[in-house]
Amino acid sequence: MAREIQVTFDCADPGALAPFWAEALGYRVQEPPGNFDSWDEALAAMGVPPERRNDASAVVDPDGAGPRLFFQQVPEGKETKNRVHLDVRAAPGLEGEQRMAALEAECDRLVALGASRVRRFEPDPPLGAGFIVMTDPEGNEFCLD
Missing domain, CATH: 3.30.720 (Signal recognition particle alu RNA binding heterodimer, srp9/1)
Structure with missing residues (x-):
C-alpha cells in the first residue's frame, strides 16, 4: 500500500x-x-x-x-549540511544551454524571494545534466534540477 x-x-x-x-x-x-x-x-x-x-x-x-x-x-539554528534536500525540477525535458538558461531564470526569481545561490554545476554528459545548488531564506540547501 x-x-x-x-x-x-x-x-x-x-x-x-x-x-x-x-x-x-x-x-x-x-x-x-x-x-x-x-x-x-x-x-x-x-x-x-x-x-x-x-x-x-x-x-x-x-x-x-x-x-x-x-x-x-525549533530553538536551535541550522549547523551543518542537510542530509536530505529537495530538487526543484525547474527545467524538465530541457538539455544543454536551454536547460541551464531555464535554471538561471528560476534561480534569479528565487533569489528575489530571499533564496541564495551557492554553486552552479555545468552539464557533464552522459549522466550529468547540470544543476544549481541554492539555499532557502533559512539556509536549507536545495537544488534547481
Whole structure:
C-alpha cells in the first residue's frame, strides 16, 4: 500500500519560510480550518496564545498531487549540511544551454524571494545534466534540477 508523505522543515520562522516555499513550488499556504478567515483567528479561537502562533505552518499542492510541506519552529539554528534536500525540477525535458538558461531564470526569481545561490554545476554528459545548488531564506540547501 502506497503512503502519503509530508516533508518537514525545522526552522526559526515558519510563518516566513512557508510562503517562500509556496511561491517557489507553485503551492499555497494551507487554509485555516472551518470558517475562519485567517490562521490567527483560528488559533485564537483554539486558545493558542499569541507567542505560540508561529510554531508551525504548512504549504500544500493546489492540485493535491505533491507532498505537504510542514514547517515547525525549533530553538536551535541550522549547523551543518542537510542530509536530505529537495530538487526543484525547474527545467524538465530541457538539455544543454536551454536547460541551464531555464535554471538561471528560476534561480534569479528565487533569489528575489530571499533564496541564495551557492554553486552552479555545468552539464557533464552522459549522466550529468547540470544543476544549481541554492539555499532557502533559512539556509536549507536545495537544488534547481
